[in-house]
Amino acid sequence: MKAAVLHALGETPRYEDFPDPEPGAGEVVVKPRAVAVDNAIRVMVTGSHFASRQFLSKLPGVVGFGGIGQLEDGRLVGFGGVRPPYGTMAETAVVPEGAYHLVPDGVDPDEAAAVPSSTMTSLVPLRWGPKLNLDETVLVNGATGFAGRLAVQVAKLLGVKRVVGTGRDPAGLVNLSNLGADGVVDLGQPDAAVLKSLARESGSEGYSVILDYLWGHPTEIILQALSPHRLAPVKKDIRLVQIGESAGPAVSLRADAIRTSGVQVHGATSAFPLEAMGEAIVQVWEWMKAGKLTAEIERVPLPKVEQAWKRTDLHGKRVVLTI
Numbered sequence: 001m002k003a004a005v006l007h008a009l010g011e012t013p014r015y016e017d018f019p020d021p022e023p024g025a026g027e028v029v030v031k032p033r034a035v036a037v038d039n040a041i042r043v044m045v046t047g048s049h050f051a052s053r054q055f056l057s058k059l060p061g062v063v064g065f066g067g068i069g070q071l072e073d074g075r076l077v078g079f080g081g082v083r084p085p086y087g088t089m090a091e092t093a094v095v096p097e098g099a100y101h102l103v104p105d106g107v108d109p110d111e112a113a114a115v116p117s118s119t120m121t122s123l124v125p126l127r128w129g130p131k132l133n134l135d136e137t138v139l140v141n142g143a144t145g146f147a148g149r150l151a152v153q154v155a156k157l158l159g160v161k162r163v164v165g166t167g168r169d170p171a172g173l174v175n176l177s178n179l180g181a182d183g184v185v186d187l188g189q190p191d192a193a194v195l196k197s198l199a200r201e202s203g204s205e206g207y208s209v210i211l212d213y214l215w216g217h218p219t220e221i222i223l224q225a226l227s228p229h230r231l232a233p234v235k236k237d238i239r240l241v242q243i244g245e246s247a248g249p250a251v252s253l254r255a256d257a258i259r260t261s262g263v264q265v266h267g268a269t270s271a272f273p274l275e276a277m278g279e280a281i282v283q284v285w286e287w288m289k290a291g292k293l294t295a296e297i298e299r300v301p302l303p304k305v306e307q308a309w310k311r312t313d314l315h316g317k318r319v320v321l322t323i
Helices: 039-046 109-128 146-157 170-179 191-201 216-226 255-259 275-289 302-309
Strands: 002-006 014-017 027-036 066-071 076-080 093-096 100-102 137-141 162-167 183-186 207-212 238-242 263-267 297-301 318-322
Touching: 002 302, 014 302, 027 076, 027 109, 066 109, 076 093, 076 109, 109 146, 109 207, 109 275, 109 297, 109 318, 137 146, 137 216, 146 162, 146 170, 146 207, 162 170, 170 183, 183 191, 191 216, 207 216, 216 238, 216 255, 297 302, 302 318
Parallel strands: 137 162, 137 207, 162 183, 207 238, 238 263, 297 318
Antiparallel strands: 002 014, 027 066, 027 093, 027 318, 066 076, 076 100
């Protein structure tokens, strides 16, 4: 079969021949149709992700750990659970029986490869995390990226009163208002101006939830903005959900940012009930069928995986490899 094959961590996957996977007991064959080139798999391929050697433990191997495909009976499914050295960016995949869920009629398979996984990063912590009052303000740090744009829409679809997005892309910031954002903060400004913008857009009650896709220096500025300038009782908890690290893997954390601000840092996948994922995917399918989620994808055929991998001009779009 043809596949996107990685020979060493840090290299670019190449389109080439790879042996077909053989199904074992309790496994089924899936024919992949669409696989998103998302940030997680990009970082895993570099070798810097904590799970790189979990999902890419045998090299050379096929890249990809989830996607949309067809079972032998023609049903369209979202699937995962491939075993190394096999992945999902290939003409054939083998997964455990039941390691898939049906894609409803009326959902585009290419959009289904990209939208649900990115939507989960905001939907699950907002709906199943610490209780969210709908009159609160949610800050999406990195709202001009693919997942950030979806996060703005998810927060508004859940009924949140005020949603503010940050980003560096001027055109992307302008477009956020069309997606439901009530305010934006341009991270391309000097730090002092960013601090003023964060304060101005926070509303009368301040931020209650921060969905953080950036980390790094932008998060340091946000924590500075949240730290009080005088001693007073903490009025409320502020939940910072750490999701991505597009701006850097580390922050310099001042003690008063935790001690006096009420900030609580949560991991994006921590302490959520197992049933949340099933309920969340049903909700995403409903929104997609109703046309309530806007996402820009760029379809690229699998043979052009090397060119797709090197793209740096996506600006809020997601590449989806079509197979």
